[in-house]
Amino acid sequence: MTYCVGLLLKDGLVFASDSRTNAGVDYVTSFSKLHIFTPAPDRFFVLMSSGNLATTQGVLNRIVRDLEYPSDRGSLLTARYMFEAADYIGKISQEIQREHGPALMSSGVSVETTLILGGQIQGQNPGLMLIYPQGNYFEATRETPYLQIGENKYGKPVLDRAVGALTGLEEGARLLLVSLDATSRSNATVGPPFEVAIYRRDDMKINHHLKLAANDPYLLQLQQCWNEGLCATLHSLPVFDWETPALG
């Protein structure tokens, strides 16, 4: 399984993903799920993936080929809007699924991949969208500024509680790391290294891109600080009316 989450803020975009890939419990490996494309100075894209690894790699490879060998079907260079880029990627994904779906289905394996596309085309607002395996997409909005794919339930409550209180991109990145860490603690199929990428609006390139191993000092410090804050909050919750309130 996988867990990826993207965040659309006033100041830009934040992306985070785990790196664990498994085909059964006996074949657990590490693959990056966060892919950056800057095909021209006026545009910037990040693609994150959850699902069949072969389908995902097929999508990535064809995106690169279409940039190097332009054709009628377009590319990330020809997209005039973020939604056209999403449509284009959705079509490639469908194409690969059509090619390999029947063979995989007969083996009982899903060919599907779900993608998060974020980015900006100059002169327009940054965009963040979830591309379904069926090729269609929907966009994050001010009301629902985050999108998740993969093992999304464990890390959702903390997003729901805190996303409205965010002060900026870096704090957004910390919140996504907490959400990833929560998922990784509670589910063995999601694990470090955790990747985080921060994109500041109108920069047309990634500002910061971190890859944090399980023993990364910053990640350990973040985990400890979060756990201590959570336990302190637990100890400070209002007591029931039959308990003697502590003096002071």
Added chain:
Amino acid sequence: MTYCVGLLLKDGLVFASDSRTNAGVDYVTSFSKLHIFTPAPDRFFVLMSSGNLATTQGVLNRIVRDLEYPSDRGSLLTARYMFEAADYIGKISQEIQREHGPALMSSGVSVETTLILGGQIQGQNPGLMLIYPQGNYFEATRETPYLQIGENKYGKPVLDRAVGALTGLEEGARLLLVSLDATSRSNATVGPPFEVAIYRRDDMKINHHLKLAANDPYLLQLQQCWNEGLCATLHSLPVFDWETPALG
């Protein structure tokens, strides 16, 4: 869907459950999922359920009937150990599923129910076990002191992070409420009223049993306090090395 969680602590047991029941999105109702049995002064049981409501009610009804009309198949009165009570309830559950399973399966509806049984028989330690739809069970231990049934993923991270820091039964009840509240915020099929029951070891009766509606002042206070603590913790997380640390 449903979310129920039980907690085994040194001092006793804590139980919490939501009350939302739905058959599709058009038929959402409220049913208690936390059932208390004190058939004799030397024993005490709590049963929580997630799954087919008819199967669950069938199990509850037959438990009561077996107490009033003793027979060879035993009852909660004849169980000499907690595990015998679990075995007995697992058998009743299987019996009902056998009776109604084929008809329900032909309608595409699951007849299954998953149960959490907690309690104590005098002279023994309190016990907490999860009874599978197949009738077998497993027990909570010191290492894994909580058991969940139903929509369990949203509320798990906070348990994993904080369960080791609990100071007592009341704080355990607050933690379970936070776990319920997290689930309810992130998933529309889990909702208040929330029930909480606290059992102090060797008391052979429930010490406190609360039913908190969505607008209950204590619940609102708990939610606010938890959210504030979470957001304060988020704001206090260690900054990335490229950020200018705040002075002081």
